[in-house]
Amino acid sequence: MSAPAVDADLDPARLRSWWAHRQGLDGSLAGAAPAQVLARTGWARSVGGAAPYLGLFARAGSSRAEVDAAVAAEEIHELPSARGCTYVLPAGDFALGLAVGAGAPAGELAAARKHLDVTDAEIETLNAAVLAALETAAAPLDPAALKDAVGEAVRSLGEAGRKRGVSTTLPLALGLLQSAGEIRRVPVNGRLDQQRYGYVRWTPPAAAFAEADVELARRYFAWAAPASLAHFRWFSGFTAARARAALAPLGLLPVAGADLLIPAELADPFADHRRPVEPCYTLLAGIDGVHLLHRELARLVDTADADRPVPGAKAGRVFGSDADPQCHVIVDRGRIVGFWEFDPEAGELVHSLFVPQDAALGAALARTEAFVRDDLGDARGFSLDSPKSRAPKLAALRTAMQEG
Template sequence: MTIEEPMTIEPMTAGVPPAGTLTPGRLRAWAWHKQGLDGSLAGRTAEQVFARAGWARSVGGANPYLTLFARAGIRREQVDADVLSHRILELPTARGCTYVLGRDDFAWALQLGKDAEEAFRILGRLGVDRSEITLLEEQVLHTLAEASAPLDPKQLKEELGDSVRSLGEEGKKKGAATTLPTALGILQAQGRIRRVPVNGRLDQQRYAYELWGLPRGPLDDDGARTELICRYLGWTGGATLKQSQWFTGFTVAQSKAALAAVGAVQVAAGVTTEVTTGGGGTLWMLPDDVERLAAFEEPAEEQIQLLAGTDSLMLLRRNAAELLAEDAPDGAAPEGDALERAAPERDNTVRQALGSLALQADLPDHPILDRGRIIGFWQYDPGKERIVSRVFRNRTPAVDRRIAEVQAWIREDLGDFRAYSLDSPASRQQRIDGLAASAGAN
């Protein structure tokens, strides 16, 4: 995707925070608040959490469960019940990626997924006619209509027989061993079928399919893109053009049109202040959020959360590096806060050892945060039924308390905490051992 310079919009002056007040710590705390990680979503439903904080990336991991537990205290039993009743579902949407989202968003979110022609492109290069896939789609629908229960891909392949064509070694190299996954993907993107977790859990990535027939929503494609930009800026509290394009997958022209449609503004340099990220990009914000940010007060007390590495706080903007503490206190913590009381030499060691991790696209370990700042990492060791953690600076009672709460929740609700479908205790053992070995530095 080519990233061009952002469009020029008249800079906003009214309601902008005073110059010099938008420190990294303030912006982190603002994003923390917008994500509902400050307790403001306590007691809300899963649908309400996803509407306020953003959709939860799934990839067969436990992130959707922790997203809801961290923000609203929702337990796995309730989440699974919400999936069963279609109040929340895992669907392909922005960039064709799967997220768990609330039912009010189903129709327009599906419009943002890959369209049929894009999904078919690879098969076209393998000599598959579009008419063959269209026929297979109809046969899938007929087979599911005749079935007494959802069918998994293996069962569907057996029922469909020769209608599903093997694409040989060349197809395997391109990620298309047969024609069936493409037909299923197209039907799901159209809302005609839906995936059903085989055992009702979102963190197993074993699915069957059933008929759905979701009515098309009232928005056209431009309207769906506008809705997503509005939601995205609300979820993040502000983002660069490049960050928004990474999440949405929109072209430059589509991004410009959507930003203009929602009245997004830049808090431009040289006016009253400059809002920048670690990469130096100016933030686009909703006008109401600019005024709210001007009145926003950073919390004085610790607010500790353990999140998944794919939590919306990091994933929406891919900005984990910006969430690491700087070498000097930024004023967000009260005087005497143990998390701000560390020798400069130790701070430098922490940044050198961990800064490269935060610059990766996805964190290899799950973060521990305080008011939007990454203060450590953690993994769950199912063999010992415990969380293994490394906190960069002095541990406080609030950190230990939250670790104990999340540890008990994983034991009782999940049994393990997988980052993605292929994550296993064996595959993460090296990271578990590394965190355990470094724990003595706390």
């Protein structure tokens, strides 16, 4: 017998408002610790940019010092997890993140065996050498220092390896040891938005779950519901069969009139939710969880905004055609209502708004501008982002400000 469907108003504005509420973008998490925010709203994607800082600031008002202190105390940490991608996780999810991300380095080793003649024996020897070096190190060792420390245990993979993006066997060993929780990567200067790392020995918290796939699904639908099987597959990287098996024990309820599922305990709150009358503006990274948990940008885009030009892109490229925002975004009750970027040379935030700027929006812009300028120094979207590379976007947004 199939589960009864949840009957709820599927108006897009109400749905967006609900997702924003579940993501803590309505002020409900103000003052919460970084680990609490991540446990409630989901893991924060990290690609060497400012996204984790921006997300925690928008939800809880966390300063960079508070976030960095939580990293130093191992209350939160950047780990390879879902799909083998790096996310910032709360301590309670360290073991789970490692478990669901373990397939990626194993797959990289399998490819190296096949194409680069790498053997299990040499990787085992290298693993042991890396662990021995870190056991006696007085400080974190970066890859260059580790390569020196392990000596002949690491091997060049030559031109064939360079073509495949693996110049030596060391990255293979580091990936396997990270996924096993034997070592962890720590930012050299304690910051999440600058990709300079060292490695240390580690013993992560013991796992408190019986089935990693099911636990990932349970957390995902707490963060992102209502969501579809396809949404969960995107986030997890699971095959359709594996994803269905992970969802089976959860007793998720279908949402009437939509290809969406929701946990039973959220069904009534979801049906009863009403979109707030007053706007609630937040400035977020383009890869914030409000978008990336589902990675279906159209959910957050009002029909009237779909044909807006993408700042700095080739003529004819429009917002509604992209899979991901190409700029940081301004969100109001779940709807994307503008783009923004930061110009560190001018020390100012530049933007393009889809709605008139009222006092609340002006305050949100000023608050985030001060946070980025004074706490972060810049708001890079990813590790290779720079004021030079984003110059076309900055120019387009500055023009939009002048015309607006």
